[in-house]
Amino acid sequence: MSCQDCDNEDAVTSSISTPADTPQSATSAPSSSKFQAAAVDPALLDPTQFVPPTPSSSLPRIVIEFCDRCRWLHRATWVQTELFLTFPTTSEAGLRAIALVPRTSPETGGRFRVWIYRERTQGKAELVWDRKIEGGFPELKVLKQRVRDLIAPQQGLGHSDHHDKNNTEPEGEPPKLPEKGNEPTPAKEPEPEQEQEQEQEQEQEPAVDDYTPRFRC
DSSP: OOOTTOOHHHHHHHHSOOOSSSOOOGGGHHHHHHHHHHTOOGGGGOGGGOOOOOGGGSOSEEEEEEETTTTOHHHHHHHHHHHHHHSOTTSTTSOSEEEEEEEOSGGGTTOEEEEEEOTTTTTOEEEEEEHHHHTSOOOHHHHHHHHHHHHOTTOOOGGGSSSOTTOOSOTTSOOOOOOGGGOOOOOOOOOHHHHHHHHHHHTSOOOGGGGSOOOOO
16 A cells, blocks of 8 residues: 555656756656645644544554663664564554653663553553563564464464474374384494403503693683
8 A cells, every 4th residue: 555645656766866967857747746736735734633643542552661771772673673574553453553661760770571552451551571570581483472362363473383393293192112123223242352352451551641630721
């Protein structure tokens, strides 16, 4: 879907550079006239008619609370981008907003929390992740699974889903026994002559290097 104020054809033609010595053609006039015609309505540019977004109209909404003293802004924006790509606003069950809340007070040092607001909980915050409780930053696969279970349980996450494709054996069944043809052969016991040779090798006098001290870090 294209924006009302943007024309895809104008965007493509404007991106092509023209030589400096050739004058611009008059074909660019209709595009500007279309923009002026669309901006004739004064209500479109009247700030008193603008409707700001409200918290109740932006559900489900994610809030990422992080310690700015630890310089975790880039991590928070990275998580924000990944969640928007997985749960886009174009889908019915997608996220409507993701807010970043930096903290600088001493009591919020080392904090990295992810909250979610849903219509089902009447806009009350639900904790999705806490760095100190979980013992570290959220792995994106796990965080996406938790958000998915709350807002879109039927959505598939591909390689980030719960099920491990490599483990195809159902739980609760005993491991398969090897076939008779694949049984390992028992090791042969050493003969008496070989045992005597090994004992003689062990009884040899130690070399000089055996007495040199060895140190470890």
